[in-house]
Amino acid sequence: YLGPPHRDVKVPEFALSAAHLRTRPELIARYLIKFIFPEDVLVRSNVYGGVRRGIQALDHNKISALREHLLERFPWMKLEEDGSDWKVCVGAINSTIRKFRYERKMGIKRGIR
Numbered sequence: 644y645l646g647p648p649h650r651d652v653k654v655p656e657f658a659l660s661a662a663h664l665r666t667r668p669e670l671i672a673r674y675l676i677k678f679i680f681p682e683d684v685l686v687r688s689n690v691y692g693g694v695r696r697g698i699q700a701l702d703h704n705k706i707s708a709l710r711e712h713l714l715e716r717f718p719w720m721k722l723e724e725d726g727s728d729w730k731v732c733v734g735a736i737n738s739t740i741r742k743f744r745y746e747r748k749m750g751i752k753r754g755i756r
Contacts, residue, residue, distance in 0.1 A: 645679065646708030646715075654678040668713040668720060668728060669735035675712075676736050679705050686744050689737045 645652045645659070658678040662671045676685070680701060692700030710729060713722050720728040745751075 644708075645675065646711040650704055650708040650711075652679065652705050652708035663716075668717050668722060669732045671713060671716070672709060672732040673735045673739045675709060676739060679709060682743060682747075685740050686747055689740055690733045 644650070645654050654675060655678060658675060662674050665671045665674060680688075684701070688699045688701045690701055690706060692698055710722055710724070710732070713729075713732065714720075717728070720726070722729045722732070
């Protein structure tokens with residue numbers, strides 16, 4: 644489980660292990676987002692959505708589970724909903740989503756990293 648079990652957000656064990664090798668919360672968020680949501684959902688969404696652009700918000704429960712997981716790992720950081728470190732994570736997640744959109748638009752195939 645990612646975050647508290649009551650959120651019922653599951654990611655593969657290897658993904659959590661690989662995520663723990665990263666040293667900053669935004670790098671972990673950027674990595675785990677690929678396992679929390681299918682790519683089809685990611686390319687038409689971002690963390691909070693954008694009504695004017697027709698972009699849907701990602702599932703709040705799953706995003707909260709990710710944020711709570713990061714807060715557990717980095718308790719000294721400002722990872723509350725309006726915290727400055729969480730805003731950096733949101734920017735990193737949205738950046739990764741924009742990259743997915745661009746790669747899909749250009750027909751770029753991604754290899755395993």
